[in-house]
Amino acid sequence: MGREVDKSFAAARAMMEKAGFKILVPVKVSVDPQLPFMGYTMPEGGSFSIVVSGGSVGSGMLEGLLVHEMSHIYRMQTKHPSHNPAILDEAVENILGENRLLDYQQKSLHDLLNDIQDLYADDIAFSVFRGSRAPFLKDAADFLQSWVKDEPVRSGDTVRDRWANASILVHNARQLLRCRGIMLRMLEVRLLKATSGSSTGLLVNLRRLSHSSVTRWQA
Numbered sequence: 001m002g003r004e005v006d007k008s009f010a011a012a013r014a015m016m017e018k019a020g021f022k023i024l025v026p027v028k029v030s031v032d033p034q035l036p037f038m039g040y041t042m043p044e045g046g047s048f049s050i051v052v053s054g055g056s057v058g059s060g061m062l063e064g065l066l067v068h069e070m071s072h073i074y075r076m077q078t079k080h081p082s083h084n085p086a087i088l089d090e091a092v093e094n095i096l097g098e099n100r101l102l103d104y105q106q107k108s109l110h111d112l113l114n115d116i117q118d119l120y121a122d123d124i125a126f127s128v129f130r131g132s133r134a135p136f137l138k139d140a141a142d143f144l145q146s147w148v149k150d151e152p153v154r155s156g157d158t159v160r161d162r163w164a165n166a167s168i169l170v171h172n173a174r175q176l177l178r179c180r181g182i183m184l185r186m187l188e189v190r191l192l193k194a195t196s197g198s199s200t201g202l203l204v205n206l207r208r209l210s211h212s213s214v215t216r217w218q219a
């Protein structure tokens with residue numbers, strides 16, 4: 001397990017650097033076999049710790065996950081506002097004022113902020129994937145689709161259900177947006193192969209497709 005993590009981390013780091021997103025801070029990666037979601041990143045003084053789930057190792061998606069986590073690190077390294085805790089705290093304070101949130105409301109708010117940060121991390125991650133062959137994209141698209149919930153929560157507690165369903169709505173939108181990005185990247189890879197890597201040929205093919213699937217995905 002450790003060797004696959006080290007290998008994927010080295011490959012992901014090299015992909016980031018090649019794409020112009022060099023990580024300048026120390027980063028360590030560890031595996032939590034019990035983690036119920038894919039992974040997360042924690043700042044630790046001047047360094048960062050990425051924790052990935054046991055299930056992500058051997059899934060074929062570890063490299064993609066590590067690029068995503070390092071994209072968060074790049075945003076923190078470059079002090080992007082989306083990853084600045086002081087700015088996020090102030091925004092939340094402005095919305096809440098004197099109101100205090102219950103635990104489940106805090107979780108919804110936390111998930112919402114996380115989805116926003118993911119948007120900015122994925123902007124980088126997809127730029128990195130664009131410069132690579134990224135064989136994990138197909139698995140990633142299937143995996144993300146499996147996270148989309150198509151049934152609302154109906155527990156009988158109306159207020160609680162509203163919070164949960166608003167959270168599901170935002171999260172679904174986030175996952176679908178990611179799937180769209182992955183599908184566009186897969187299309188690009190296929191077209192590049194079909195045109196033997198020629199960017200002129202790629203543009204010609206993209207123009208041909210501009211009235212079909214590409215525009216539908218962008219809708």
Ligand SMILES: [Zn+2]
Pocket residue numbers: 068069072117118121
């Ligand atoms: Zn993330």
